[in-house]
Structures are given as structure tokens and as C-alpha cells.
Amino acid sequence: MMGSEELFDRARKVLPGGVNSPVRAFGSVGMTPRFITRAAGDRLWDADGREYIDFVGSWGPMILGHAHPAVLEAVEKAARDGLSFGAATEREVEMAELICALVPSVEMVRMVNSGTEAVMSAIRAARGFTGRDKIIKFSGCYHGHTDAMLVQAGSGLMTQNTPSSAGVPKGCTEDTLIADYNDIVSVQELFTAYYGQIAAVIVEPVGANMGVVPPAPGFLQALRAECDANGALLIFDEVITGFRLGLAGAQGYYGVTPDLTTFGKIIGGGMPVGAYGGQREIMKKISPLGPVYQAGTLSGNPVAMAAGLAQLSALQYTPDFYETLNAAGDRFFGAMDEILTAAEIPHRLNHVGSLGCVFFTGDEVRDYASAQTSDTARYAEYFGHMLSRGVYLAPSQFEAMFLSSAHTDEDLDAVLSALREFTP
Numbered sequence: 453m454m455g456s457e458e459l460f461d462r463a464r465k466v467l468p469g470g471v472n473s474p475v476r477a478f479g480s481v482g483m484t485p486r487f488i489t490r491a492a493g494d495r496l497w498d499a500d501g502r503e504y505i506d507f508v509g510s511w512g513p514m515i516l517g518h519a520h521p522a523v524l525e526a527v528e529k530a531a532r533d534g535l536s537f538g539a540a541t542e543r544e545v546e547m548a549e550l551i552c553a554l555v556p557s558v559e560m561v562r563m564v565n566s567g568t569e570a571v572m573s574a575i576r577a578a579r580g581f582t583g584r585d586k587i588i589k590f591s592g593c594y595h596g597h598t599d600a601m602l603v604q605a606g607s608g609l610m611t612q613n614t615p616s617s618a619g620v621p622k623g624c625t626e627d628t629l630i631a632d633y634n635d636i637v638s639v640q641e642l643f644t645a646y647y648g649q650i651a652a653v654i655v656e657p658v659g660a661n662m663g664v665v666p667p668a669p670g671f672l673q674a675l676r677a678e679c680d681a682n683g684a685l686l687i688f689d690e691v692i693t694g695f696r697l698g699l700a701g702a703q704g705y706y707g708v709t710p711d712l713t714t715f716g717k718i719i720g721g722g723m724p725v726g727a728y729g730g731q732r733e734i735m736k737k738i739s740p741l742g743p744v745y746q747a748g749t750l751s752g753n754p755v756a757m758a759a760g761l762a763q764l765s766a767l768q769y770t771p772d773f774y775e776t777l778n779a780a781g782d783r784f785f786g787a788m789d790e791i792l793t794a795a796e797i798p799h800r801l802n803h804v805g806s807l808g809c810v811f812f813t814g815d816e817v818r819d820y821a822s823a824q825t826s827d828t829a830r831y832a833e834y835f836g837h838m839l840s841r842g843v844y845l846a847p848s849q850f851e852a853m854f855l856s857s858a859h860t861d862e863d864l865d866a867v868l869s870a871l872r873e874f875t876p
């Protein structure tokens with residue numbers, strides 16, 4: 453059996469950077485990525501036989517822990533009836549009905565295959581519905597790799613924003629405007645400068661791609677009011693927060709109703725699934741009903757739907773699931789904060805429910821600029837220290853820790869013991 457070093461050497465010959473998604477390459481922490489062979493519950497095992505307590509959870513989907521029996525059984529059962537038909541099935545109707553039942557703002561939904569595809573499609577729906585082209589997003593928020601979202605702020609309000617990736621023509625980002633997270637004035641300025649041109653505001657209701665940055669009190673409510681005042685749609689990108697903070701996601705947790713919502717991760721139970729949905733009058737614009745085209749060979753795939761349905765059903769019918777998980781998050785992240793404070797290590801621990809992260813900065817972290825004050829070299833030390841003690845964290849400062857219902861108190865205590873030994 454090849455270990456991670458050998459596998460990485462092999463991988464780099466045939467996969468760009470040796471990976472199928474950049475963050476997995478461990479570039480930000482300067483280490484060889486661990487090639488994982490299997491997972492169960494809150495545990496991972498790598499190609500060198502090492503065992504870890506996992507806080508990546510496949511970047512969010514594994515809220516019940518890995519290889520949950522009900523999810524595996526549903527996948528095995530569905531697979532025996534065939535993997536994909538390219539035709540309508542009852543399971544995708546069940547999944548759509550369940551999402552509409554659990555998320556009140558969603559009256560109609562379309563299944564896709566990734567969060568990126570969900571965002572790309574929701575933006576097209578918003579533009580098709582409003583007849584407007586401009587989209588406001590926030591610096592530090594990540595919405596997948598669709599061209600229009602790979603954009604960095606220009607120097608000033610009126611300068612055109614430029615692509616943040618090679619291969620993205622200027623034309624793809626010139627209608628994308630950048631505001632600052634938790635700064636409603638920056639949003640108001642854009643609505644004034646581009647009056648009547650803005651189709652939608654898209655936001656992570658809890659920032660989780662600049663590390664974890666919660667919305668400031670009233671920020672989401674203010675976004676709702678600005679969109680209403682300007683005839684723009686509010687899109688909540690709940691690819692991470694959907695079914696993470698509660699059955700109604702962040703919109704239920706904070707009591708703010710978007711016009712469109714994007715989903716991913718948890719709704720697939722570990723299989724490739726995304727979705728976007730919202731008001732019926734908007735979703736009726738989507739083909740074949742309306743003029744906004746969107747399609748996908750494997751959208752609503754029966755095996756993926758079976759995995760997602762099994763996971764969502766477990767979340768729906770486990771008594772007090774979210775009260776228990778979010779309380780565990782409060783306790784665990786609170787204990788991490790106390791340990792780092794006692795060790796007099798400059799840090800900021802941000803968390804919401806079972807989502808959290810440590811920034812190595814003395815400043816409050818409330819947006820992308822303040823997140824960037826974190827000492828990323830210190831983060832790499834922290835990552836390496838914890839990994840050597842069997843704790844698998846996100847290999848980047850600007851990601852999140854994901855707690856699951858499979859993380860036992862005993863394992864969480866072991867993680868806290870490992871943290872106590874971190875003396876940079």
C-alpha cells in the first residue's frame with residue numbers, strides 16, 4: 453500500500469497540483485496532503501495507517517459523521533436499481549418536496565450537482581427575473597468557481613472589478629460589484645451608484661470562506677431592506693449553512709427571508725448534489741417552464757438523492773438534533789477559546805453553532821480585511837501540531853471547522869488536550 457508521500461508524487465504527474473480541488477493540496481500549511489483511505493463516524497484513516505479525529509467533514513456534508521449507516525444503506529439500496537437514468541424519478545420529487553417543506557422561503561427548487569452550479573444558476577435566475585445584470589457579492593465570501601464570482605475588488609467604487617483568476621474574461625466580471633461584509637454602507641453606496649441596475653445581492657449568511665465570520669447584528673436584516681428598497685433579489689448562499697445551523701438553515705437561525713437560496717454539501721449526504729430554489733414566481737422562469745436555460749445530465753441523480761434524503765430525514769427526525777449539536781459547538785469552541793487565552797496566544801475564535809475557526813490575531817475578525825490580519829504562519833504551526841496529535845483540521849486559515857453529531861465528548865476532550873500542548 454503506497455503512503456501519502458508516494459501517492460502525492462504519483463498524483464502530481466496526472467492531476468494539477470496532485471489534487472482535484474486546490475485546498476486539498478495542503479499548500480497553505482506547507483505539508484504533504486494526507487491521502488485518506490476510509491472514514492467512519494468522526495474518524496479518518498490515511499494511506500500510512502494513521503488515524504485522525506476529523507473536523508473537515510468533507511467541507512461540511514458530514515454533519516452526521518462519516519459512513520452513517522442509514523445513508524450507506526439508502527445508497528446501497530438505490531444503487532441496486534441502477535445508477536442513473538437521465539429521466540424523471542420519484543426520489544427527486546421527494547427531495548424537492550422535503551426541501552420546500554423544511555425551508556419556508558423555498559416554494560420551488562431545482563437540483564444540480566454542486567454548490568458552484570447552484571450559485572451559477574441562481575444568479576442567472578435573478579438576472580432573468582429582474583432583467584438586470586449587476587450582482588453584488590462580498591469580499592471574503594466564496595460562492596464556487598463560476599466566472600462571475602471569481603472577482604477581486606477594483607481600487608475604487610467606480611473602477612471595474614477585475615477577475616481573480618486567469619482565464620476569466622473581463623466581460624464576465626464587469627457586472628459583479630464588491631461590497632464589504634458586515635458593512636451595509638458599502639452596499640448602499642453600490643445601490644446608489646448603480647441605481648436600477650442591480651439584479652441581486654448574494655451573501656454567505658455566515659461567512660465561512662474567510663474563516664468563520666458571523667453576520668453583525670442587523671446586517672442580514674439591513675441587506676433584506678436594501679434589496680426591497682431597490683427592487684433587487686436577496687440570494688442566501690447556504691451551501692455551507694443550509695441544514696447546518698438548523699433545518700431552515702441560516703435564514704431560520706437569523707429570521708431573515710431571502711428570495712433565492714443555494715444549497716449543497718449536507719443535502720447530498722456526501723454525494724455530488726447542489727440545489728437552488730425560492731419564490732415560485734422566480735423559479736417559474738427556469739426552463740423548460742420559462743426562458744432561463746439550465747440543465748444537467750446527473751441532476752437529481754437517484755443514488756445521490758437517496759443519500760441526501762437519508763441524511764435530511766435523520767436530521768429532521770432525530771429529537772433536538774440541532775439544539776444538541778449547536779450546544780456542543782458552544783461548549784467546544786468556548787473551551788478552545790479559554791485554552792488559547794490561558795496560554796496568552798493572541799487569537800480570535802469565531803463560531804456559530806457547529807461552525808467555528810481560530811484566527812491568530814489580536815483583532816476582532818468581522819470581515820475579509822480583518823481576517824487577513826491573522827498570522828497564517830502561526831496557523832500552519834497550529835495545523836501541524838494538531839495533525840501530529842491525530843486531529844485533522846482545515847489545511848488553511850480561511851476555512852472552517854465542522855463539528856458533527858458523531859464527535860464524542862471523549863474525542864473532543866482529547867482534541868482540547870492536544871490544543872493545551874500547543875505552545876508556539
Ligand code: KE4
Pocket residue numbers: 473474475476511566567568569571594595596597656660661689690691692716717726851
Ligand atoms: P462546490 O462547487 O465546491 O460544491 O460549492 C461551492 C461553494 C459555494 N458556496 C459556498 C458558501 C461554499 O463554501 C462553496 C464551497 N466550499 C468550499 C470550502 N470552503 C469547498 C472546498 C473545496 O473547494 O475543495
